[in-house]
Amino acid sequence: MARPRLSEHTRQQLLDEGVAAFLTGGYHGTGLKEVLDRVNVPKGSFYNYFESKEAFGAAAIAHYAECLGSKLTGALARVPDDPLAGLRLFFAQLTAEFQAANYVGGCLVANLGGELEGSDVCRSALAGAMRDWRNGLRKALGAAQQRGQLRADMDAGEMADLLVETWEGAVIRMKIERSTVPLQRCLDRLLGDYFQPPIRAGGA
């Protein structure tokens, strides 16, 4: 039997549509058929790309994490001398995207993290996505610390962990209440207050 010809373009399209479908319909609420129909791939060919819905879910999570990482890198690169402004730019971009989507979707990691009990394959992909996202933030937070933009007495990794967790919870609440207030609070309270350097005594 001839080896099937695989197209990287089709694979990327499947992942893009998979992310979009899982975001709005959830993992269990998404049928492979609707994804395939959008990309015009017959079901038989799908299995040349991914061996199962579960493997496809894991690949979509990894794809989503890559996109998130690119957005963070891009935002930081726009203001190379101001990592705190870069972080704010990144979160403002995510917020604008959530608003543009009318709060439908949110964060794939949080959504599938809530839903995916049974699949170790997907859980492992979610853990990887969470780790990459946290490590990207840690790097930016550390750079902001070095410039004196953020307090130096808290580990940048610990800050990144708390920021990721608060943001994910805020995104869930944003979806429930259809409001960006929780997102804004996360940024104001953490980046704008708790992570700020102490006001120097006598500096006023």
Add this chain to the structure above:
Amino acid sequence: MARPRLSEHTRQQLLDEGVAAFLTGGYHGTGLKEVLDRVNVPKGSFYNYFESKEAFGAAAIAHYAECLGSKLTGALARVPDDPLAGLRLFFAQLTAEFQAANYVGGCLVANLGGELEGSDVCRSALAGAMRDWRNGLRKALGAAQQRGQLRADMDAGEMADLLVETWEGAVIRMKIERSTVPLQRCLDRLLGDYFQPPIRAGGA
């Protein structure tokens, strides 16, 4: 046609089993049949209690919120003179339950909040659950402020909002990483540090 005889006991059983099933299987991943089988209720009778799966989902969310509220009230009542200790007791109880369940389940509000795009009925129930949970915490945080256990320069409602959001995100991460570290960080960072009263100058 005779009006069907409804049993409050059966209704409660359906809600208990619904919460358990939605927690582990998600909304879309849960079939009504499995819930009915556990309670020994035929499908026809189910619709005497709830008009649809969606209405059942909303009722299960409200039932879950009530249980959460009772746990908080119970924990606070155990140490009536120490609301901060009561809050810690409450979160320790939730943490112990998550561990006992081997991190399967988590918080129904976060799980369904991630998954329930399409249903305004369920979204409204989730918003109500979130509001009740936040208001219960606000009351306890306010009491802790009045006793000087927590800083007085931050609104108790704002603290409660941030605590709810960080906790929900931490629960999602707990599920993904099968670890209570995110939960502990939420409590240590917020209750144990950010929400603490300032150390008085000259007080050392």
